[in-house]
Amino acid sequence: MIRVFVPLGILAAVLLGFAAPAGSADLPRIGVLWPDAAVGSSEEGLRQGLREQNYLEGRDVVIEWRRTGASVEDARPHAAELVRSNVALILALNTSSARAAMEATNTIPIVFISADPVATGLAKSMARPGGNATGVSVVSPELVAKRLDLMHQVLPHARRIAFLVNPNNANASGQVAEAQKTTRQLGLQLELFEARDSVEIDKSLRAIQRSAPAAILVASDLWLLKEKARILSAIRKAKIPAMFPWKEYHEHGALMSYGPDLKDVTRRTASYVVRILKGASPAELPVEEISKFDLVFDLRVARELKIEVPQELLYRADEVIR
Secondary structure, rough: OOOOOHHHHHHHHHHHOOOOOOOHOOOOOOEEEEOOOOOOHHHHHHHHHHHHOOOOOOOOOOOOEEEOOOOOHHHHHHHHHHHHHOOOEEEOOOHHHHHHHHHOOOOEEEEEOOOOOOOOOOOOOOOOOOOEEEEEEHHHHHHHHHHHHHHHHOOOOOEEEEEEEEOOOOHHHHHHHHHHHHHHHHHOEEEEEEOOEEEEEEEHHHHHHHHOEEEEEEEEOHHHOHHHHHHHHHHHHHOOOEEEHHHHHHHOOOOEEEEHHHHHHHHHHHHHHHHHHHOHHHHHHOOOOOOEEEEEEEEHHHHHOOOOHHHHHHHHHHHHEE
């Protein structure tokens, strides 16, 4: 008589019909439209925010990342693909991708990050966005005025300001209008330099060096952030003081920056994601306005440029690099 010994685990699986825990196919899927210029901290911020809501990727939700360019046109095919795949929710990490998502669907919920969601048509109002989209606002146009004011305090004798801007950005016109208004109020002269792509950014950086303005303001734009090493190299070579929108520019020697923490902004979107997955309507969820902005100075760069940052501003700064 031949005896066959079957391991207990295998025998149990046979008797139970190979029962297995539910796989990722049973989990809600989030489609993320992620501009290829977005920093890695944005991805970390989303996962951190989900953990804070007791949601873990792979256990409670599946995240499908879609890299996009900086424009609405770049994001459209990715938004359409996510809609066809019937994701439970789309997270759009900039205004252009949010507009592409809203063009693609009026039923799938959308959570966005946007500089001015009302002005750009993403929400009817901040309190009641309506439609199928809500999210976080970083009030970019208003921040332009604050950056110019801070720059004026550091450089009170500077009169001619270069403004480097990407006109393909959905919020570019608002930032330019705010910059023009503020420079008029401060008695300053503003010169616009456009940068849509790698060729144009090199051309504009050379033009800025020839123009030799007293200071440079760099617009809030993720594509410009992607080019931060190239921008800082040219600015430092020209020895022109500059103000930047995010602290990530300090990795390459920025003098000063004022703006939101990109990781924290993305972290805040997670609460919207979870509430909507639990049944909340985006039309009824007020848009959150970011109110915390980081002021950072690098005194090593200030010494190179022979600039003395007012002590009052150093006391107010969130970070001073020495």
